[in-house]
Amino acid sequence: MQTKLCMANARSIAQGAKWIRAGEVVAFPTETVYGLGADALNPIAVHKIFDAKGRPADNPLIVHIAEEEELPALVTAVPDMAKKLMKAYWPGPMTLIFPKSDDIPDIVSAGGETVGVRMPQSAVARALITQAGCPIAAPSANRSGSPSPTTAQRVLEDMNGRIPLILDGGESLVGVESTVIDVTGTVPIILRPGGITPEMVAQVCGEVQIDAHVMRPLEEGEAARSPGMKYKHYAPRASVIVFDGEAAAVQRAICARYDAAKQHGQAPMIFAPREHDYGTRTVYAWGSASHPEEAAAALFEALRQMDDEGADIILAEGVDKTGIGLAVMNRLGRAAGFQIERV
Numbered sequence: 627m628q629t630k631l632c633m634a635n636a637r638s639i640a641q642g643a644k645w646i647r648a649g650e651v652v653a654f655p656t657e658t659v660y661g662l663g664a665d666a667l668n669p670i671a672v673h674k675i676f677d678a679k680g681r682p683a684d685n686p687l688i689v690h691i692a693e694e695e696e697l698p699a700l701v702t703a704v705p706d707m708a709k710k711l712m713k714a715y716w717p718g719p720m721t722l723i724f725p726k727s728d729d730i731p732d733i734v735s736a737g738g739e740t741v742g743v744r745m746p747q748s749a750v751a752r753a754l755i756t757q758a759g760c761p762i763a764a765p766s767a768n769r770s771g772s773p774s775p776t777t778a779q780r781v782l783e784d785m786n787g788r789i790p791l792i793l794d795g796g797e798s799l800v801g802v803e804s805t806v807i808d809v810t811g812t813v814p815i816i817l818r819p820g821g822i823t824p825e826m827v828a829q830v831c832g833e834v835q836i837d838a839h840v841m842r843p844l845e846e847g848e849a850a851r852s853p854g855m856k857y858k859h860y861a862p863r864a865s866v867i868v869f870d871g872e873a874a875a876v877q878r879a880i881c882a883r884y885d886a887a888k889q890h891g892q893a894p895m896i897f898a899p900r901e902h903d904y905g906t907r908t909v910y911a912w913g914s915a916s917h918p919e920e921a922a923a924a925l926f927e928a929l930r931q932m933d934d935e936g937a938d939i940i941l942a943e944g945v946d947k948t949g950i951g952l953a954v955m956n957r958l959g960r961a962a963g964f965q966i967e968r969v
């Protein structure tokens with residue numbers, strides 16, 4: 627199959643909507659990361675997403691809608707806390723987990739009783755959903771296991787020959803995937819941190835829980851509340867080590883590890899804010915330490931770029947786990963297999 631990469635405009639969006647209606651898979655931009663979309667109500671079309679990604683069948687997909695009126699058909703109940711969150715943060719980088727209606731095919735929910743629904747902010751994404759005339763099931767548009775793509779070019783690298791069309795909407799602004807929140811219980815539970823922070827959820831709901839596996843791996847035999855927690859994720863080819871602690875100590879530890887790696891003939895690279903000085907060592911600088919959202923926006927592209935440049939080891943400065951910093955540390959932690967060195 628030939629893959630076309632088109633600037634997102636009225637014509638290419640109409641073409642994308644046509645492909646979706648025809649049961650094909652189209653990659654499209656959202657404000658978080660690029661998605662790999664198909665008609666959520668067509669199991670054969672959704673199957674093609676799993677094929678293109680090489681995704682395990684037990685990992686459910688998020689269903690994307692353009693308007694709130696599309697929600698009731700997809701779920702059996704909309705709890706009050708969900709209504710509050712939707713009012714505050716939809717459209718935006720937030721996915722809510724609801725009890726699913728019978729309209730949701732088993733392949734979308736991976737056989738489970740719940741479905742994740744998100745209304746993205748991206749105008750291109752919403753135009754595509756509206757014109758397709760159906761909800762769009764979409765995971766991140768990477769091959770399973772690699773970092774999520776934040777540009778159309780990265781989608782092409784992973785999906786060339788596997789899907790007919792990629793809509794190019796420029797760089798994703800948030801850069802990490804949506805916050806996934808379970809709203810089926812009495813308290814909202816964050817299963818995956820993202821652009822909508824725990825603080826923002828608590829502000830609206832009065833309380834919030836963060837699933838323990840956001841910052842640690844599943845133990846042998848432990849059940850995952852969100853299947854995505856089970857899988858190695860966001861991982862570049864290089865091994866990643868995250869350093870967490872007081873800034874000066876972190877920088878000293880990174881320099882020591884960098885120099886030792888060099889002496890062993892390896893190619894280390896550092897992921898750090900630009901104001902931290904690493905002398906002549908190779909640094910991928912992500913912006914300013916006081917703006918963790920810049921780390922989020924840069925992270926996945928940085929991991930891919932450091933791979934392209936042949937890094938063997940990526941030494942990453944940790945960030946404060948408040949605000950969007952929790953999402954950055956979750957993705958860094960997972961890229962590192964949760965090998966976080968406290969210094």
Ligand code: TXA
Pocket residue numbers: 656658659660661662685686687688721723735738740741742744764765766767802803804805806817818851852853854855
């Ligand atoms: O920002 C995003 O969420 C992007 C864009 C394209 O919307 N999508 C995305 O999808 O990141 P994906 O499939 O790469 O990640 C979805 C995560 C997975 O970890 C999955 O296990 C979890 O959400 N998930 C999906 N449905 C779920 C459900 N019903 N219950 C629990 N977790 C669910």
Ligand code: MG
Pocket residue numbers: 765766774
């Ligand atoms: Mg993904």
